[in-house]
Amino acid sequence: MDNSTPILFTLSKDSRAPFKAPENKINSYVLENIIDNKYLRYKDAELPQVSESQVVRHFTNLSVKNHHVDKNFYPLGSCTMKYNPKINDKIAMLSNFAQIHPNQIDEKSIQGILEVYYNLGKYLCEITGMHKVTLQPSAGSQGELVGLLLMKKYHEMNNNKDKKYIIIPKTAHGTNPASVIMSGYLVKQVQSDERGRVCIKHLKELVDNETAGMMLTQPNTLGLFEDNIDEICSMIHSVDGLMYMDGANLNALVGMVNPSKMGFDITHINLHKTFSTPHGGGGPGAGPVAVNQKLSNYLPTPIVECDESVFYFKDLEHSIGKVHTFFGNYGVLLRAYVYILSLGKEGLKEVSQKALLNANYLKTLLMEFYDVPYSEGTMHEFVISAEKQKKKGMKAFDIAKNLLDFGFHSPTVYFPINIPESIMIEPTETETKETLDLFCEKMKYLNDNIAQKLEYFKDAPHHTPIRKLDEAKANRELDVKWNGNNK
Numbered sequence: 001m002d003n004s005t006p007i008l009f010t011l012s013k014d015s016r017a018p019f020k021a022p023e024n025k026i027n028s029y030v031l032e033n034i035i036d037n038k039y040l041r042y043k044d045a046e047l048p049q050v051s052e053s054q055v056v057r058h059f060t061n062l063s064v065k066n067h068h069v070d071k072n073f074y075p076l077g078s079c080t081m082k083y084n085p086k087i088n089d090k091i092a093m094l095s096n097f098a099q100i101h102p103n104q105i106d107e108k109s110i111q112g113i114l115e116v117y118y119n120l121g122k123y124l125c126e127i128t129g130m131h132k133v134t135l136q137p138s139a140g141s142q143g144e145l146v147g148l149l150l151m152k153k154y155h156e157m158n159n160n161k162d163k164k165y166i167i168i169p170k171t172a173h174g175t176n177p178a179s180v181i182m183s184g185y186l187v188k189q190v191q192s193d194e195r196g197r198v199c200i201k202h203l204k205e206l207v208d209n210e211t212a213g214m215m216l217t218q219p220n221t222l223g224l225f226e227d228n229i230d231e232i233c234s235m236i237h238s239v240d241g242l243m244y245m246d247g248a249n250l251n252a253l254v255g256m257v258n259p260s261k262m263g264f265d266i267t268h269i270n271l272h273k274t275f276s277t278p279h280g281g282g283g284p285g286a287g288p289v290a291v292n293q294k295l296s297n298y299l300p301t302p303i304v305e306c307d308e309s310v311f312y313f314k315d316l317e318h319s320i321g322k323v324h325t326f327f328g329n330y331g332v333l334l335r336a337y338v339y340i341l342s343l344g345k346e347g348l349k350e351v352s353q354k355a356l357l358n359a360n361y362l363k364t365l366l367m368e369f370y371d372v373p374y375s376e377g378t379m380h381e382f383v384i385s386a387e388k389q390k391k392k393g394m395k396a397f398d399i400a401k402n403l404l405d406f407g408f409h410s411p412t413v414y415f416p417i418n419i420p421e422s423i424m425i426e427p428t429e430t431e432t433k434e435t436l437d438l439f440c441e442k443m444k445y446l447n448d449n450i451a452q453k454l455e456y457f458k459d460a461p462h463h464t465p466i467r468k469l470d471e472a473k474a475n476r477e478l479d480v481k482w483n484g485n486n487k
């Protein structure tokens with residue numbers, strides 16, 4: 001495929017545009033008195049002169065250059081690319097929702113919007129078993145920071161002066177230690193045991209009066225349920241520490257068990273991972289944080305309350321403050337709300353059960369030719385190791401690149417770090433058996449043909465718009481600006 005897609009301006013030819021812009025109908029008083037002159041344009045906009053069909057083809061072709069979940073299987077472990085039902089977008093685009101101005105803060109005029117905030121908060125509390133929620137954080141990672149600031153506030157309010165450390169497992173997502181440092185605490189790392197869960201013996205050695213709390217992903221980043229959760233929570237609570245659930249993997253639990261029942265005090269929820277909101281390109285996203293009663297008064301302000309069917313903003317005296325402009329990413333929150341309403345309680349539970357079923361089915365197929373170091377108790381995702389394949393010359397990285405040639409997105413590789421040559425796979429609940437079988441067939445093909453095709457495999461991808469990148473350079477010298485001759 002040609003990788004030097006022109007931009008529309010390069011297709012422009014004088015007088016080709018069939019589109020005539022309507023005459024400016026904005027009243028001259030507005031132009032002269034309300035909008036500052038410096039914002040007004042005095043000559044025609046330099047729009048590309050292209051035909052309608054050129055525009056349609058241009059954007060249609062662009063839309064399939066990158067991989068996305070509407071195009072094909074996207075088994076990205078940890079960062080879940082879940083299908084985004086189109087009804088979410090359809091409803092979020094209704095003009096009564098889409099055309100509200102962020103500065104329209106007169107409560108009487110936005111009762112419908114406030115009702116969505118209020119009800120979504122209520123549902124998230126029901127799902128997590130928590131008491132109150134903030135919808136402001138714009139990602140799971142910001143939710144983590146908010147959760148840790150809430151912990152800090154709790155310790156300040158309770159005069160717990162010795163608190164210094166947050167304990168996190170060695171397998172934690174990278175955002176966990178980063179959030180701890182940003183919140184002003186220090187990290188203590190707990191080892192995993194031979195079953196891939198928190199090592200209780202090591203945890204006992206770490207917990208003391210300086211423990212402010214623990215962040216634990218449940219199920220953990222190996223896709224395994226932390227089944228010693230009761231003991232872990234009591235250990236942390238015994239020193240008045242708080243338990244934070246990294247709820248990024250809540251999609252494995254909904255309707256079956258909730259964070260509060262397990263003993264957690266705080267959890268964030270990645271709406272894109274559990275509640276099907278769009279993700280990618282850095283956002284906007286949403287990572288609501290739900291807390292139990294003892295932390296409710298410290299939540300970011302304002303929250304939305306309801307009194308006799310009237311919805312209103314409420315400030316909290318001991319709040320940690322505002323963490324987002326306006327009230328969070330409303331369009332994303334609304335999509336999650338639609339998803340929850342359209343599935344209902346039983347539907348949400350079924351989604352989690354199917355996510356578990358698909359992951360366990362695929363794992364069982366792949367186990368025939370790939371190692372799965374921690375395979376007991378897989379939930380919604382699993383981690384295989386390509387250590388055996390690497391000995392024959394084919395690394396996890398090469399497998400990931402070859403999957404692109406089969407039209408699949410690569411799974412997450414080299415995370416978690418405690419598994420050599422790790423490949424983390426999350427099929428999600430919406431994939432058919434046929435897709436899972438096909439993925440497995442291609443994984444088997446790669447394994448079976450290492451000896452015959454190693455050179456070809458090492459050179460993959462062969463069929464993507466852009467071939468293999470220098471990943472370090474692409475990461476550190478990102479250049480996405482068109483300068484007239486980009487390829």
Ligand SMILES: Cc1ncc(COP(=O)(O)O)c(C=O)c1O
Nearest residue numbers: 078079139140141173175248270
């Ligand atoms: C376990 C875990 N924690 C935290 C995060 C961070 O979430 P976000 O990407 O919304 O910032 C992720 C991301 O997928 C994750 O997998």
